[in-house]
Amino acid sequence: MTRDGFVKITAVDTTEITRRAREIHHTTAVATAALGRVLTAASMIGNMQKKDDGSITLIIKGGGPLGTLLATADPEGNPRGYVENPQIALMEKYQGKLDVGAAVGGEGTLTLIRDLHMKEPYVGTVELLGGEIAEDVASYFVESEQVPTVCALGVLLARDQSVEVAGGYLLQLMPGAPEELIDRLEQAVHSSGTVTGLMQQGKGPKEIIETVLAGMDVEFLEEQPISYKCCCTRDRVESTLISLGEKELGEIIAAGENISVGCQFCDVVYTFTPEELQALLDHAIS
Numbered sequence: 148m149t150r151d152g153f154v155k156i157t158a159v160d161t162t163e164i165t166r167r168a169r170e171i172h173h174t175t176a177v178a179t180a181a182l183g184r185v186l187t188a189a190s191m192i193g194n195m196q197k198k199d200d201g202s203i204t205l206i207i208k209g210g211g212p213l214g215t216l217l218a219t220a221d222p223e224g225n226p227r228g229y230v231e232n233p234q235i236a237l238m239e240k241y242q243g244k245l246d247v248g249a250a251v252g253g254e255g256t257l258t259l260i261r262d263l264h265m266k267e268p269y270v271g272t273v274e275l276l277g278g279e280i281a282e283d284v285a286s287y288f289v290e291s292e293q294v295p296t297v298c299a300l301g302v303l304l305a306r307d308q309s310v311e312v313a314g315g316y317l318l319q320l321m322p323g324a325p326e327e328l329i330d331r332l333e334q335a336v337h338s339s340g341t342v343t344g345l346m347q348q349g350k351g352p353k354e355i356i357e358t359v360l361a362g363m364d365v366e367f368l369e370e371q372p373i374s375y376k377c378c379c380t381r382d383r384v385e386s387t388l389i390s391l392g393e394k395e396l397g398e399i400i401a402a403g404e405n406i407s408v409g410c411q412f413c414d415v416v417y418t419f420t421p422e423e424l425q426a427l428l429d430h431a432i433s
Contacts, residue, residue, distance in 0.1 A: 150364045153324040154332070157194060158316035158352035158359075159373070161187045164226060165302055165313040167375040171414045174233040176308045177250045178213060182233075183302035184247065184280040185218045186226045187315040190373055192259065192284075193220025195317075204260040209278040211252025212238075225376035227412040245304075251278035257287050281315070288319065295320040295329070297336055301343035312346040316355055335359055377413035384408050384417045388424065389431045396431075400424045 148155050165183035168174070174182060189205045196203060204219040214231025240246040253275050261269040271291035276282050281300040288296035300315040318332065339345065339358045350358065356365065388396060388408070399406060400421050409416045419427075 148321075148366055148368060149360065150366050153321050153328055154318065154360065154363070155321060156316060156318040156356050156360065157191045158314070158355040159187060159190050159194075159224065160312075160314045160346070160352055161190060161226075161373075162310060162313045162346075164190070164373065164375045166310045168228065169310060171375075171412075172229060172233045174230065175235060175237065176304055177238045177245045177247060178230050178233045178235055179304060179308065179310065180245050180302040181213055181216060181247050181251055181280065182218075182228060182230045183310065183313045184300040184315070185216045186228050186375075187300050187302075187313060188280065188284045188298065188317075189218035189220040189228065190224040190226045191315065191317045193222060193226065194224035194371060194373075196222040196261070196263075201261065201263045203262070204258075205284075206258040206260070207251060207255070207275070207278075207280065207283070208258075209252030209255040209275050211250050211278060213250045213252070216251065221376070223371055224373045226373075227375055227377045229411050247280065248278040251275075251280065253277040257283045259287060259291070284317075295324075297332065299336070299342045301341055301346075303343040303347070312343050314342050314346055314352070314355070316342065316352075316359060318359065335361060375413075377410060377415070379410040379413060379415060381417050384410075385427055388419070389427055393428065393432060396424060396428050400428065 164186055168182050168186060169179045193203045199222055202219055202221055207216045212235045216230050218226050218228030220226040238246045238250045255275050256272050257275055258272045273287045273290045276286050281298045285296045285298040288294045297318040302313040303311045305311045345355050345358060403421055405418055405420050407416050407418045
């Protein structure tokens with residue numbers, strides 16, 4: 148934060164996270180760029196949570212060929228996510244510039260779910276501005292939480308579609324911030340350039356913040372390592388199988404074949420024999 152308490156900013160390097168997501172979901176270039184942006188936004192929003200066992204889920208449904216994009220993150224900022232259609236064809240605004248907005252679609256919604264383990268989670272939804280994701284996230288905070296926000300997200304791919312750099316920052320004005328500060332920040336954001344450009348220069352999250360808030364007295368409050376982190380377990384999959392009910396699970400057992408259940412967030416596959424399924428069923432009805 149700035150020492151006067153008027154500006155809060157978080158920056159994140161999600162290069163390895165986006166690489167891991169590409170590896171898991173076998174995404175094409177534009178799907179990698181879109182999913183990387185959503186994971187980056189979810190990481191920063193998750194890190195803003197004050198409850199240790201809380202979580203956030205960011206869902207974007209834009210009506211474009213990518214379908215639904217979803218990412219969830221814990222309070223440390225460790226995200227995981229998926230894109231409904233990861234294998235869509237290349238979409239470019241012009242040669243060498245991916246058209247993420249068209250791939251996501253601009254006729255839909257952004258939904259943020261904050262699960263603080265209270266009676267009901269907090270759910271906020273806004274209309275998309277254009278599907279570029281960063282502007283849509285900023286719009287969410289302005290419309291749903293009345294917090295003036297600037298969000299910058301970026302994923303830069305190499306010629307072979309591998310992830311060169313990925314990251315972003317989330318800047319918010321606190322109550323009482325003077326009007327002239329808004330103009331100053333707008334100029335600073337514009338002059339600092341893109342997130343991927345800064346990262347190509349070798350700047351990490353701390354240096355990105357120092358660049359964006361150049362000339363301002365900044366106090367760094369926290370530095371947190373993050374990774375692509377899935378919380379799936381065999382026990383959770385077993386609970387899901389039991390929830391199918393006695394009739395449906397019995398039919399699967401009667402088929403006499405192993406079944407494999409893959410996690411939608413990661414590349415782990417859990418395999419169950421008919422005997423193991425029968426043991427689950429017996430335990431459930433005992």
